[in-house]
Amino acid sequence: MDAVLGTAVLLGSGVTAGVLFAVALSVLPALFAMETGTYVYAHKLLGRNWDPTMPVVVLTSTLLAGALAVTADDGAARVLFGVAAVLLLGVSAVSHLCNVPINRRVKAVENPEELPADWEDPRPLWRRWHMLRTLLALLALVVNATAVTMI
Structure with a gap:
């Protein structure tokens, strides 16, 4: 049973790390290269499928x-599995307490071409x-992979 759970935890933590790495490597630079209105529009589109999926994978x-x-x-x-669980819980906490509130503020913008006067670009903080x-x-x-080699 541990081998099955080990395979599953590697799959889940691998998907989590892979998705977040891909966003850091490619999506974020693209978002930073956009004009603010275009960024808001793109941010809304990009978040539609991540939000319901990634919390399930991470948790x-x-x-x-x-x-x-x-x-x-x-x-x-x-x-090691305990350490990995705490690290993944940290991923979830940062997502829910820090990135998600920023996402909500961006999604609340009704017209990306007419941003409010007090608009602060959230991209640096979000990054x-x-x-x-x-x-x-x-x-x-890495910690999960190391632990799996021990079971």
Whole structure:
């Protein structure tokens, strides 16, 4: 059973790290290259399918790593799976507490061509939070991969 859960946690943490890495590598530079109105429009389009999918992937991976932290036979693997679960929980926390509120503000803009006078470009802040969660996801993948080799 640990082998099945290990495969599943690698798949989930790999997808998480891969998606966040791809956004950091390609999507973010493209968004920064856009005029603000175009960015708002693109941001709304890009977020439509990530929002319902990625929380499920991240939280499922977190639960799988947590389960392996309890059930794995090897003590070192249990510790590593616990660390990976905490790292993935960090990905979720940064997403929900930092990136999602920014996403909501951008989505609330009714007309991207007529931004409010007090509009502050959220891209730099969003990028900082995104880079943090990307780092956490990559670390979780490495830790999960290491732990899986022990079971």
